[in-house]
Amino acid sequence: MSRLQEIIKNMVELYVEYSDDEGKLSKEELMTMVDKEIECAEMKDKIKAKRFEKQAGCMARDGEIDFREFSRCVISLANNCYHKKIGKGKDCGDCSD
Numbered sequence: 001m002s003r004l005q006e007i008i009k010n011m012v013e014l015y016v017e018y019s020d021d022e023g024k025l026s027k028e029e030l031m032t033m034v035d036k037e038i039e040c041a042e043m044k045d046k047i048k049a050k051r052f053e054k055q056a057g058c059m060a061r062d063g064e065i066d067f068r069e070f071s072r073c074v075i076s077l078a079n080n081c082y083h084k085k086i087g088k089g090k091d092c093g094d095c096s097d
Contacts, residue, residue, distance in 0.1 A: 026063040
């Protein structure tokens with residue numbers, strides 16, 4: 001399987017694993033996912049910061065996260081990692097191995 005295809009597959013499987021029967025994540029479910037699926041403490045802290053929710057726009061007004069909102073959160077993290085990797089990032093979690 002190609003790398004991009006694997007990324008997409010993993011992202012969908014991860015969301016399905018942690019979301020409820022209606023296909024939504026609560027903030028608590030998102031934090032459980034973060035605790036279990038992200039090893040880097042710096043990145044975890046960034047995700048848990050309230051400013052991340054605002055910046056990424058990943059929390060709906062109803063307090064639940066659908067797949068589109070989850071995707072925005074993941075893209076925001078990927079964007080931060082990209083900018084840090086090319087030397088233009090500020091206040092980003094370190095996404096190196």
